[in-house]
Amino acid sequence: MDELTREFLIESQEGLDRMERCLTELEESPQDAELLAEIFRSVHTIKGTTGFLGYSRLESLSHAGENLLGMLRDGRLTANAEIISALLGLLDSLRAILALIESEGAEGEGDDRAVIERLVSLQDAVLQNNSAEDPTPVKSARKPSRKKPASGKRAAKKTTALVVSGGAAGIASDEGAQSGSQTGSQIAIPVSQSAISRPGAYALSLNREGNSESTAKTLASADSTLRVDIDLLNRMMNLVGELVLTRNQILQATSADAGFTMLSRRLDMVTADLREAVMKARMQPVSYVFSKFPRLVRDLAQQLGKRVRLEMEGQETELDKSLLEAIKDPLTHSVRNSIDHGIEAPETREAMGKPAEGVLKLRAYQDGSHVIVEVIDDGGGIRVEKVRDKAIERKLITTEKAAQSSERELLQLIFLPGFSTASAVTNVSGRGVGMDVVRNNVEKIGGKVEIESRAGKGTTLRLRIPLTLAIIPALIVRSSGQSFALPQGVLDELVHLTAEQAKAQIEWLENTPLYRLRGRLLPLVFLSQLLEQRKAVADNTGRYIAVLNADGRRYGLVVDGLADPEEIVVKPLSPVLKQIGLFSGATVMGNGEMALILDPGAVALRASIAISGEEEEEQAEDVVTLQKSDNEFLLVETAAQRAAVPLGEVIRIERIPRSSVERIGHMPVLRFTDELIPLEDASGVLHRPSEDGSQMTVVVCRDGDRHVGVVVSHVLDVAAGAPLVEAGTSAVAAGVTLLKERVTGVVDLSRIPPLPAPEPEEMMEVVV
Amino acid sequence: MRALIVDDSRFIRDYLASVLNEHGVECTAAENGQAGLQCLGSSLYDVALIDWNMPVMDGLEMVKAVRSDPKLGAVKILMVTTEAENGYIEAALDAGADEYLMKPFDESGLMEKLEMIGVFPGQG
Numbered sequence: 001m002d003e004l005t006r007e008f009l010i011e012s013q014e015g016l017d018r019m020e021r022c023l024t025e026l027e028e029s030p031q032d033a034e035l036l037a038e039i040f041r042s043v044h045t046i047k048g049t050t051g052f053l054g055y056s057r058l059e060s061l062s063h064a065g066e067n068l069l070g071m072l073r074d075g076r077l078t079a080n081a082e083i084i085s086a087l088l089g090l091l092d093s094l095r096a097i098l099a100l101i102e103s104e105g106a107e108g109e110g111d112d113r114a115v116i117e118r119l120v121s122l123q124d125a126v127l128q129n130n131s132a133e134d135p136t137p138v139k140s141a142r143k144p145s146r147k148k149p150a151s152g153k154r155a156a157k158k159t160t161a162l163v164v165s166g167g168a169a170g171i172a173s174d175e176g177a178q179s180g181s182q183t184g185s186q187i188a189i190p191v192s193q194s195a196i197s198r199p200g201a202y203a204l205s206l207n208r209e210g211n212s213e214s215t216a217k218t219l220a221s222a223d224s225t226l227r228v229d230i231d232l233l234n235r236m237m238n239l240v241g242e243l244v245l246t247r248n249q250i251l252q253a254t255s256a257d258a259g260f261t262m263l264s265r266r267l268d269m270v271t272a273d274l275r276e277a278v279m280k281a282r283m284q285p286v287s288y289v290f291s292k293f294p295r296l297v298r299d300l301a302q303q304l305g306k307r308v309r310l311e312m313e314g315q316e317t318e319l320d321k322s323l324l325e326a327i328k329d330p331l332t333h334s335v336r337n338s339i340d341h342g343i344e345a346p347e348t349r350e351a352m353g354k355p356a357e358g359v360l361k362l363r364a365y366q367d368g369s370h371v372i373v374e375v376i377d378d379g380g381g382i383r384v385e386k387v388r389d390k391a392i393e394r395k396l397i398t399t400e401k402a403a404q405s406s407e408r409e410l411l412q413l414i415f416l417p418g419f420s421t422a423s424a425v426t427n428v429s430g431r432g433v434g435m436d437v438v439r440n441n442v443e444k445i446g447g448k449v450e451i452e453s454r455a456g457k458g459t460t461l462r463l464r465i466p467l468t469l470a471i472i473p474a475l476i477v478r479s480s481g482q483s484f485a486l487p488q489g490v491l492d493e494l495v496h497l498t499a500e501q502a503k504a505q506i507e508w509l510e511n512t513p514l515y516r517l518r519g520r521l522l523p524l525v526f527l528s529q530l531l532e533q534r535k536a537v538a539d540n541t542g543r544y545i546a547v548l549n550a551d552g553r554r555y556g557l558v559v560d561g562l563a564d565p566e567e568i569v570v571k572p573l574s575p576v577l578k579q580i581g582l583f584s585g586a587t588v589m590g591n592g593e594m595a596l597i598l599d600p601g602a603v604a605l606r607a608s609i610a611i612s613g614e615e616e617e618e619q620a621e622d623v624v625t626l627q628k629s630d631n632e633f634l635l636v637e638t639a640a641q642r643a644a645v646p647l648g649e650v651i652r653i654e655r656i657p658r659s660s661v662e663r664i665g666h667m668p669v670l671r672f673t674d675e676l677i678p679l680e681d682a683s684g685v686l687h688r689p690s691e692d693g694s695q696m697t698v699v700v701c702r703d704g705d706r707h708v709g710v711v712v713s714h715v716l717d718v719a720a721g722a723p724l725v726e727a728g729t730s731a732v733a734a735g736v737t738l739l740k741e742r743v744t745g746v747v748d749l750s751r752i753p754p755l756p757a758p759e760p761e762e763m764m765e766v767v768v
Numbered sequence: 769m770r771a772l773i774v775d776d777s778r779f780i781r782d783y784l785a786s787v788l789n790e791h792g793v794e795c796t797a798a799e800n801g802q803a804g805l806q807c808l809g810s811s812l813y814d815v816a817l818i819d820w821n822m823p824v825m826d827g828l829e830m831v832k833a834v835r836s837d838p839k840l841g842a843v844k845i846l847m848v849t850t851e852a853e854n855g856y857i858e859a860a861l862d863a864g865a866d867e868y869l870m871k872p873f874d875e876s877g878l879m880e881k882l883e884m885i886g887v888f889p890g891q892g
Contacts, residue, residue, distance in 0.1 A: 004786070008779045037823070041776070044821055048850045049779045051872030 008049055009102055010227070015042035016091055016098075017291060023084055023091070024294035030079035039087070040069040046094065057107045058097055064119040065090045071123060081302070086118045088295065230321060233282050240271075240278045241569035244471060247271045248566060248590035279320065279468050286364045286373065287315035289328050293335055297360060300339045307346050307357040308339055314364035319371050320468045326445045327373065327465060330438040334375040334461050335360065337435070342379030342459050352456065354378070366467075370447075373463040382453035384410050394419065411451055415439045443601065446472075446489070472570060474587075476563035476595060477546060480533035483595040485568050485587055486546060486557070490600045494562065495545040502543045506558075507743040509736060514743060515545060515556055519722065521736075521743075522547065524556045525607040527598075531582070550600035555609045557600075566590055570597060582606060633721040633746070635739050636699060636712040638682045644721060644737050644744045645710060649701040653715055658696050661686060664755060670709050672700055680752045681711040703749040710747060769889055770812065773797040774804035774830065775819035775848070780871070784817055784848070787875050791889035801825030805833055813843055815887045818865070820849035820856070828863055835864030844885045848873075 019042040022035045029035065047062035065087065071077040093115045100108045247267055254260035290312050301308040319327075343349075343358035350356050361376040384407045391397045391413045402410065413419060415435045438461075439449045446466045453459040466472070466489070474485040475494075495517065497505060506524065507514050513524040524545065527533075545556040568587040577583055577596065584599040633644035634653075654672075661668050661679065668679040668686055677700065679686075685696055698709040721737035721744070737746050771793050773784045785795040796811070798804040801818070802825040808816065816834070820827040827847060834840050847860040848869045857868045866885040869878060882889060 004779065004783060007782055011778050041821055041823065044850070045777045048871045049777055051850075052779075052783060 005053060005101070008053060009098055012046050012049070012094070012098055015045055016095055018042055019091055020088075020295050021291060023087055024298050026079050027081070027084055027298065031075075033073070036069070036073045036079075040066070040073050043069055043090075055097070055101070055107050057110060057112055058094065061090060061093055061097070061112050061116060064116040068119045068123050077123070083122055086115075086122055088299075089115050090119060228281070233278075233321070236278050237282065240275050241471060241571075243271055244275060244567060245569055245588050245590075249592055252590040275471065282321045282468075283318035284321050284324050285315060286317050286319055286324065286371075287312075289324055289331060290315050290362055290364070292328075292332070293362060296332065296335060297339060300336060304340065305345060306339065306343055308343055309357050309359050311359060311361045312363075313361065317364040317366055317371055319465060323445055323465055323468070326441065327447075327463060330441045330449075330463065331362075331373065331375065333438050334463075335362070338375055338377040338379065338459065338461075342377040342381075344380050348380075367464075371465045371467060373465065375461045375463075376458065378458040381455040381457050381459050382411060382414065382451075383455045384453075387411060387413055390419065391416070411453060414451065415449065446487070471567055473565060474568045474597065475546070475565045476589060477527070477544070477557070477559040478561040478563065479527040479531070479559045482533065483563065483589065483593055484527070484559075485566075485589075485595045485597040486548070486600065487584075487597065488565060490548045490550045492547040492549050492554075495547065495556070497543045497545065499542055509743055509745070513558075516738070516743070517547065517556070522554070522556045523607075523609050524558050525603060525609070526558045528560070530603065530607060548600045548604075550604050553601070553604035553609045555604055555607070557598075557603065563589075568595075568597070633719060633737060633739055633744075634699065635716040635719055635744070636710070637714040637716055638710075638712050642716070642739075642742065642744050643682075643712075644739050644746045645699055645701060645749075646746065647718060649703065649749060650699055651702055651707065652700045654698045654700055654709075655695055656698060658686070658694050661696075667753070667755065668711075669755065670698060672707060672709065675707065676755060677707045677709050678752055678755050679709040679711055680747070682747075685711050685713060701749055703752065706754070708749055708752045710749075710752075769814050769887070770794045770796070772804060772807050772813045772816040772843075774799075774801060774816060774822070774827070776800055776822040777819070780819065780848070784878075787878055788889065790875075791879070793889045799823075801827060801830030801833070804830050808834060808840055808843060815844040815846060815882065815885070817846045817848050817869075820847065820860075828859060831860060831863040831865050844887050846881055846885060 019039050022039045022042075026032065026035050026039070043062050043065045047059060047066055050056075050058040050062065068077070068083070068087070072079055072083070077083065093112055097107045097110070100106065247264075250264050251268060254264045293312070294310055297308055297310045300306075338360055339358075343360065344352070344354075346356035349358065359378050361374070363372075363374040363376065365372055388397075388402050388405075388410050391410070392399055392402055396413060396416050396419060397405070415438075419435065435449075435451075442449050442463050442465070448464040450462040450464065451459065452462070473488040475488055475491055477484050477486055495515075505515060507516070513526065515522045515524050522545075541560070544559050544562055546559060547556050548554070566589060568589070570585040571587055573583060573586055573596075577586070582599060582602050583596045584602075585597040587595055587597060589595050632647040634647050634650050636643055636645060652672075654670075656670070661670055663669065664676075668681055669676050670679050671677075679698065681687075697712050697715060699712055699715070700707055700709050719739045721739045735746055735748065736743055738744070769792065771784075771788055773781050773788075773795055775781050775784070775797070776799050781797040785797065788795050796807055796813070798807050800822040804816065804818065805825070807813075818827040818830055825833075827849065831845055831847070834843060834845065845865045846867050846869055847857075847865045848871065849856075850871045860868055867881050869881045873881075879889070
């Protein structure tokens with residue numbers, strides 16, 4: 001593609017973007033002369049330039065549009081929804097052809113008659129007697145305006161002057177002064193404000209070879225901005241990445257050499273500055289993505305019969321180009337969701353005492369090393385009960401788990417695959433692929449999605465996007481002699497355990513290793529086990545626990561050692577390594593060694609770590625103090641396991657001969673004072689061959705209205721148990737307690753089955 | 769020889785400049801009439817090629833302003849635009865433009881019009 005065609009494409013696309021913005025604004029103020037002039041100009045420019053390149057489809061389309069726009073501009077027609085829709089249709093057709101030219105170098109075959117006829121028919125109201133004369137402007141594309149009726153000429157001419165007076169700051173013509181000057185001299189179109197190019201900035205010398213390439217280059221320098229191919233920017237970013245790596249290596253290699261220190265420090269600074277500059281060059285304002293929404297919101301609202309006002313804030317906030325591309329789809333989906341499911345129909349809103357027009361707000365701002373993009377609607381909000389019921393119905397959560405979950409946790413369920421709260425599937429959203437796609441896409445680029453909602457008040461969806469992807473700070477950890485990089489963003493804290501501490505304080509509940517971090521249970525993942533590394537480090541060395549919080553999953557990653565934190569350059573993985581599913585990339589470290597970058601979310605999933613809401617630590621500690629007093633346990637041993645029985649429920653500890661145990665069916669029962677109680681025999685004492693006269697221990701407890709017996713091998717102690725709080729939540733872990741510094745399972749008395757309904761004879765037998 | 773190109777389309781500016789450069793004409797470009805006037809005020813040009821429909825200040829307005837400035841009397845003006853009706857041409861010529869060139873045009877069309885108004889590129 002030659003330089004001029006590319007120039008044409010870029011310019012036309014810019015023009016159409018502008019046109020799209022103006023069209024949606026036009027809906028609010030259909031008489032705005034400046035908007036009309038701007039829209040007219042966009043189409044007019046395309047029409048004016050296509051002739052040079054011989055694009056006849058574009059020319060006939062833009063011609064039809066120009067005629068209609070001319071009438072609007074002249075005030076012979078007033079813009080209404082139908083006209084704006086037709087013009088949007090024109091816009092889409094033009095865009096599609098431009099895309100074809102860009103990808104295939106030609107505008108291709110296509111039938112534009114429908115679009116053109118629609119545009120023409122809208123003019124018919126004004127041109128009733130002439131409409132038959134010019135039904136297919138396709139053929140009259142070259143010099144079409146000659147066919148315009150005389151009345152059109154005059155009116156068009158008048159408005160040309162009129163528009164000028166609106167914009168030319170006081171140099172108004174006589175004609176324009178009559179009617180157009182009320183609009184004032186303010187120029188409403190920001191794009192054209194920096195209109196003055198420096199004169200002579202690209203004056204060419206006479207003898208220079210004037211081929212078009214050098215011309216284009218010199219001409220471009222006249223503007224203060226320069227177009228740079230995105231591939232080049234990507235390459236620059238890669239190269240800067242390499243430079244950062246080399247710098248890291250040089251810093252390490254020269255750290256001992258005093259003569260080099262100054263030099264390497266300088267290299268360090270320059271590299272940092274260069275990195276920042278290149279990153280900045282890749283930044284684009286979010287308006288690039290936001291600008292698509294006025295149209296989308298308008299179309300959707302119309303389609304769904306809703307009234308929605310779009311407000312946008314912080315459009316100047318900048319984000320890396322590639323990230324911006326990546327959030328386009330999730331954001332579009334969220335906006336669709338808000339309009340489809342969030343904002344109610346005007347009647348419903350009015351019935352609820354809200355204004356009929358809903359407000360959808362898009363807000364972007366920078367927060368440290370992240371950019372936050374929020375989609376806020378004032379719609380019906382998400383009813384937590386509805387989410388819960390749906391999740392239970394879809395078997396995404398058990399009833400018990402749902403009962404224990406906080407509202408916030410329940411809300412997060414909408415991010416699960418296969419979840420959709422829409423009662424009816426519409427063609428806008430609600431196909432079952434919804435918020436999980438949004439979350440996946442955002443997490444793919446290292447971002448996070450949060451949702452807040454209040455029933456009846458509205459919903460806020462918050463996307464938290466990192467400023468850049470390519471270079472991230474990371475902690476290098478070692479496991480079985482290998483290095484791995486752990487993104488700093490998910491790292492909460494580091495805990496060092498000496499060999500003895502590791503042995504004593506890492507506790508096992510069934511097969512799950514746990515660590516008690518300030519009174520809260522933290523599930524652990526041993527990196528070497530997860531990766532099935534051969535054990536190279538003996539058990540008698542210390543360990544480190546990296547406390548991670550990945551997408552709401554909080555856990556401790558147990559590693560053998562730590563190295564310095566480094567800025568690492570993320571390199572893509574080969575498909576073979578990608579298949580493992582635990583790594584998000586690879587990098588070269590300062591010492592020249594390779595390291596794989598761990599994906600903490602994937603690690604948590606692989607290790608089946610459950611989602612736990614983030615709660616303030618203080619809250620968790622409050623709970624601990626509150627419940628400490630009423631937690632005394634009888635510590636017993638059943639077979640080889642320790643168990644705790646709540647002391648308050650214990651009535652007696654009976655030492656009885658085994659022969660006194662009787663059975664109803666298969667259930668062992670015991671006569672206690674004058675009633676029959678069921679026996680729980682978890683340790684299987686009763687199944688072991690018995691010697692005559694051997695004794696056994698039964699702990700008789702109260703469980704509600706009944707009494708039950710627990711067969712134990714030994715009674716160890718009575719101790720105050722500290723309730724264990726599950727790490728990350730304020731919920732007391734069910735079924736476990738902390739006794740004598742060890743995590744101990746609590747016997748659940750209610751699970752001891754009741755006595756079988758006795759048949760009278762058996763009952764008699766026993767009683768007798 | 770020096771030319772001022774006034775057009776809001778970057779494509780047209782580049783296209784005109786590339787053609788004129790081949791004929792040894794030194795080019796400056798402006799995005800609208802107001803910017804064009806500033807260029808004319810700060811440097812000497814043999815010819816101005818002016819588009820009609822531009823934001824801020826359109827071509828007709830600019831022609832009128834140029835012609836009302838006695839210092840700029842020597843500058844030849846070629847209106848370049850798609851507006852083809854007689855009314856437009858008349859208005860442009862009335863305002864003081866020397867000739868009229870319709871889009872789309874090719875190299876020979878442009879050269880022909882320039883020669884018609886006494887501008888001979890390549891002759892220094």
